[in-house]
Amino acid sequence: MPQRITALITANVFQNGLSRCEESWRYYTVLLRRLAAKPVDWYISDLDFDLAFVLWHLYQFGGDQACRAAYEEMMQILRICKINESILENSKFYRLNFYDSLRLACSVDCCVDAIVTWEPNQFATSDRERSSIREKGYFYRNFNAEMADDQTRTTHSIGIFSVDAFLLHLHELETTTSSIRKAPSVLQIESLEVQITRSIKATVTLQTFEGRQFRETTHGRTPCDALYKAIDRCVDRHIQLPERNLVYFSMPDTIGGADAVVEVCIRVECGDAQFEASATNDNVLWAFGDAYVAAINSIYAGLSSVWGMGGDRPN
Structure with a gap:
């Protein structure tokens, strides 16, 4: 209804x-x-x-x-x-x-x-x-x-x-x-850490709606690359989603001060659909991570409504 x-x-x-x-x-x-x-x-x-x-x-x-x-x-x-x-x-x-x-x-x-x-x-x-x-x-x-x-x-x-x-x-x-x-978040970021030395490493802990936690560490070409790969590993341990790709993200060209709040906008492709999300934080990596997790939650909510109407779950 x-x-x-x-x-x-x-x-x-x-x-x-x-x-x-x-x-x-x-x-x-x-x-x-x-x-x-x-x-x-x-x-x-x-x-x-x-x-x-x-x-x-x-x-x-x-x-x-x-x-x-x-x-x-x-x-x-x-x-x-x-x-x-x-x-x-x-x-x-x-x-x-x-x-x-x-x-x-x-x-x-x-x-x-x-x-x-x-x-x-x-x-x-x-x-x-x-x-x-x-x-x-x-x-x-x-x-x-x-x-x-x-x-x-x-x-x-x-x-x-x-x-x-x-x-x-x-x-x-x-x-x-x-x-x-207004779907409750299936996942949320509990903690994240990005280390930049000779290589770039991201460690992420995701918490589920039920309180379970998953922790993963990955390397990447950039901090955001490492971060979203670590998030994906955590996601794949908890819920079954189709293959997805981060196809776009943006942040302000200029930031108004060292403690300014930053908004990050992203677009994730999953199947034939694209899911857009954004998040704000005074830490640009947290904003990126929250936006990506928001997109994952939207993908899951959308698929859940399809499953609820008799659609097939992904293999």
């Missing part, structure tokens, strides 16, 4: 309708009614609520009676995410402008499935994400999180959608939310 999803909407979805043009009013009347009718739990930051509604009422911006009614209907179903000190602090970790950093931090805090905005490009920080926006109108970014009930670590994905792309792909988002985007 499709899962009811959650989404944070940004102020520009409303602001772009606040014009003196009747054609704009008609367009946004239809658009807001469509959004309000969808099986979505809508969130908005308190900052965006003020931008979208308080100023609108205060200055009596445009809109005919039907348009105003559509705005009021949408306003009544919004859940407001208050920007507190924790959200302000977490927003510093994202390489975005101040306001979009707050929006992303609110989305992570509320654990929503999507952000809906007219400007998804403002949230993109890598060539992969920008390319995805050009091709599809959206992209996904992974975040480390904990389940509220038992603090189990999980990899949570948030999709950043243009308004049109969100409406177009809503059914797909509904059917995959429960099986993949």
Whole structure:
């Protein structure tokens, strides 16, 4: 059964309708009614609520009676995410402008499935994400999180959608939310160590959901090469996955200081599918390792949903 999803909407979805043009009013009347009718739990930051509604009422911006009614209907179903000190602090970790950093931090805090905005490009920080926006109108970014009930670590994905792309792909988002985007992590990194002398050696300890640990050491051409090979050895001792290849990873060209938080984005090919993941850490190797393990967890979650529907497990 499709899962009811959650989404944070940004102020520009409303602001772009606040014009003196009747054609704009008609367009946004239809658009807001469509959004309000969808099986979505809508969130908005308190900052965006003020931008979208308080100023609108205060200055009596445009809109005919039907348009105003559509705005009021949408306003009544919004859940407001208050920007507190924790959200302000977490927003510093994202390489975005101040306001979009707050929006992303609110989305992570509320654990929503999507952000809906007219400007998804403002949230993109890598060539992969920008390319995805050009091709599809959206992209996904992974975040480390904990389940509220038992603090189990999980990899949570948030999709950043243009308004049109969100409406177009809503059914797909509904059917995959429960099986993949909030699946508990099968594996997580317990410890890692990389030694660089005349050769490069990585030692990794992975911990399973049940608390079992696997430790492996491998050599590689680069620190990341050695690291992902060690992770793969640990993975293969615990779960059975098809052959997979790390086909792409990226990190910032410049890092803002010795203790700056770094985001690493990766893409792993497994069978006919590609799995993308990202992670942040003030240690670039930890960020790389967490991103790679997040991709492994996504592969396993995706295959588990296939197995659950009667598909064949890999040999």
